[in-house]
Amino acid sequence: MRTSRFFLSTLKEAPSDAEVISHQLMLRAGMIKRLAGGIYTWMPLGLRVLRKVEKIIREEMNGAGAIELSMPAVQPAELWQESGRWEKYGPELLRCKDRHQRDFVIGPTHEEVITDVVRKEVKSYRQLPVHFYQVQVKFRDEIRPRFGVMRGREFLMKDGYSFHSSFDDLQREYRNMFDTYTRIFTRLGLKFRAVAADTGSIGGTGSHEFHVLADSGEDALAYCPDSDFAANVELAEALAPSEGRAAAAADLQKVATPGRITCEEVAAFLDIPVTRMVKAIAIVWNGKAEGFAGLALILLRGDHHLNELKAQKTIGEFRFARDDEIIAALGCPPGYIGPVGIANIPVFADRSVAVMSDFVCGANAKGFHLVGVNFVRDLVDPMLVGDFRDVVAGDRSPDGRGRIELCRGIEVGHIFQLRSKYAEALKCSFLDECGQSRFMEMGCYGIGVTRVVGAAIEQGHDQRGIIFPAAIAPFQVCIVPMAYAKSDAVRAAADALYAELTHAGIDVLLDDRDERPGVMFAEMELIGIPHRVLVGERGLAAGKFEYKGRIDAESQLLPMTEIRQFLQDRLCAA
């Protein structure tokens, strides 16, 4: 493509209402154009990226045995009434009436339609399994559309639905899709993680989310760089430290810590690491099974944070104690409370606390802490030791294969075992080998195609603009000729290079405008083209082109005869 025949339209500044970097850069690069809130036109530059994402998804879905079809955007209300979602879906469902006053929806998803197709088309176990997918426009009437295509109202989605005669077979296809999604996001050139919706292991769970890793992501994730483990931080299990509890070495002492309340303040005051601190959180616990109701303490290491969900799972219902309840029970305000010298107050400890010795905690006296505290010697072992906290970087990975790191992610894919929910609601059944009618098992598998583009930019950008993976960049290579219009030599060399690269199957943009090189450089960097070749008279005289990768610090001179091979090698390596 030549810029003179293409439509580039970049902006120096992003509109002020663009909150996130991908939205800002997509507007500045001229990839999208706002039509209404959460509704965008994909301009030629953006559409090229979108189509490349689509193509990779299609190739991998087809390769995995899924079959493409195309369902309508406008769907009759009857199907949604049958599934019960006409009432349940809420205002995100855009509804309308046709000229005959019949109700329709603009499809936000297609479980109803595909189940209707399958219940009419598939009658026998012999026709199962079957997996249909489509790449199709959806509409969800978000209350506050924002972040550009990351949370738009009209968006492009790959949605697939598989139907099975048994749960075993659904699980087989689920794993197939897990692998397929892994291949898709790998080919897209994105750093990503598959995250189990519950425990973090693939076996037996009903749902995985695929997250593109980016600092701006809405979800906090824990993952292990040495294994496939990944989970939402809130759900990742914090294992007990592998080392056991050391023997007591220090004496128990009461020290004044005037005005120091938080663990960080106390640790700084005492000049010890905060990991030597134990904090006590006072709760009002309703331990019915234990015949107890009243104040209790949860102990955490000083640098850890309570995970309420895990705590509720482990000990049942509780609420945080009020200051007056704490003072009444322990005789001092929060900030100085601790587990030593208390009676009839249950103590729960996080696994990390249970292995500590010579630690520091509140003395249950205002302005004082205890140092050199040890279980057994100074206080009894906790009533219960469990996982009460969020994982932190450096924790052992729950799969035992390395250390956890933290990151943020953007959900771009989701695979889900629906089981027979829709099949039962819509009476989608088949005759099994024994002639018995049974409901089908069903899985669904989505990728937010438009969102992938936004997420790729959240992951890949710098001060100068977008850094696209080569697989989805609008063009793989740009040729920037200096004085294309004025220099016959430059024009001839640029045209020849353009022809050579295009012939080799490389997606090239030749910037044949009469612009200053600085303007062209800035624009090519803004729109995220991975490889740039400068054609100038000085280089030509020496038989060289000047190459610069999008993220390279310096350009390099390469012999004209070697440039094609050089680019092909770079593109293959990407």
Place this chain on the structure above:
Amino acid sequence: MRTSRFFLSTLKEAPSDAEVISHQLMLRAGMIKRLAGGIYTWMPLGLRVLRKVEKIIREEMNGAGAIELSMPAVQPAELWQESGRWEKYGPELLRCKDRHQRDFVIGPTHEEVITDVVRKEVKSYRQLPVHFYQVQVKFRDEIRPRFGVMRGREFLMKDGYSFHSSFDDLQREYRNMFDTYTRIFTRLGLKFRAVAADTGSIGGTGSHEFHVLADSGEDALAYCPDSDFAANVELAEALAPSEGRAAAAADLQKVATPGRITCEEVAAFLDIPVTRMVKAIAIVWNGKAEGFAGLALILLRGDHHLNELKAQKTIGEFRFARDDEIIAALGCPPGYIGPVGIANIPVFADRSVAVMSDFVCGANAKGFHLVGVNFVRDLVDPMLVGDFRDVVAGDRSPDGRGRIELCRGIEVGHIFQLRSKYAEALKCSFLDECGQSRFMEMGCYGIGVTRVVGAAIEQGHDQRGIIFPAAIAPFQVCIVPMAYAKSDAVRAAADALYAELTHAGIDVLLDDRDERPGVMFAEMELIGIPHRVLVGERGLAAGKFEYKGRIDAESQLLPMTEIRQFLQDRLCAA
């Protein structure tokens, strides 16, 4: 593709509500599945055809310099209010309100949206011309959707919009699109005609329709096989016969024609060709300019039909005379009226009549006609000679390059010079070379992508099913093995052939099901695969495959080593 990994689902009988053959065959072949009136799911088989049509359209549009983008389906009402179509469009426009009670439409077309994009993006003549197109889902709430995808409510359309700084440049692009559409429909393998919306010549007119020729088409067309001329029958000009009026040779005679009223009856009774007859049509003419109001006659050759539109254009307003008005003026009932011996009654004659001599017409006496009638000798020349009739097969083509033939067509494309209608309504202007602000000139260019598929089937089918052009067939070649599951030799040969053809870039379906050959043959013919190769043990023993083209009467045995080249030759020739 192997049938075992694909989803074929054919029907023996079409549902009774399918009125036209393409609808019946698309349902029977399992190409589409009805979701609601005029709303269809494109099943995998149908989608393959649709995608091939799309691909050809895209390649030609890109090649012609148009740039693809993608506009939203859901559009804000404000733009439609700005263009005035919010009120004018009527109930075909599907309207809805979002959760904030703002009005939206599900786009039936995109003039408003693209004009909004362009008015924001294009400011200078330097950015013009520009031509954007998309392949996008549209919705038109037809009052009576029918004929399957031929007149659906949700459908896929290629819509392009070009913007120009001058009318000259719009006309240049219009011709470019005329040529591009011609290439597209040629590559699609369809018999088609470009039909001018008015006079039938490309120069200077504002609109052309592209029709796929099919007996079932809704539009009657006149075309010239020896030139590009084509027009709606109602609009095609009927030229004067090239031969002049012969001298009178017969005497005028009054003959009894009892009970014979129509030209056909009289001609049969007199044993003469109906082309020797002249029929007179009595009208009440309001010839204001001529100071006349009252009965008048229009004369047509016996085999011709009045074209009211042309007649109104030529002589102005009129209505058909009532029987009592005819009897009062001419003294006889219709069926026996004629132009001889009448006074003060204006006579208009079609060009074909004006050159006749020795003709037969009504005698203005019940039960009698005149034979051997001649202008000048027996009656004065007509007051006005003009084009009053529909063209018929054999007429001279208006471009003077051959004879007209008649056919029926299905409109699948439309190109249109919109001029500045939308640009003015939406204030889409640019600064010209002199810094003056001017409205852009605009063209629009549509192809009904889903409709093309239906039209192709209307044009290509027989008793056994669909006959697709190879360019858009769901598969180009099918391999039908006899006893694939049971015969190792057949399976090995079929698999090897499948691999060889696929490797050669041929789109092959290998029917690896355990079905009887008759069932497989019928299904492959129903779904319209152009080329079939049968692999059987008997043929293999002789080193042969059995080939049959979809429209061949007989199959032929071909050496196994030659089949690939044979198929490639056939596919290239198509």
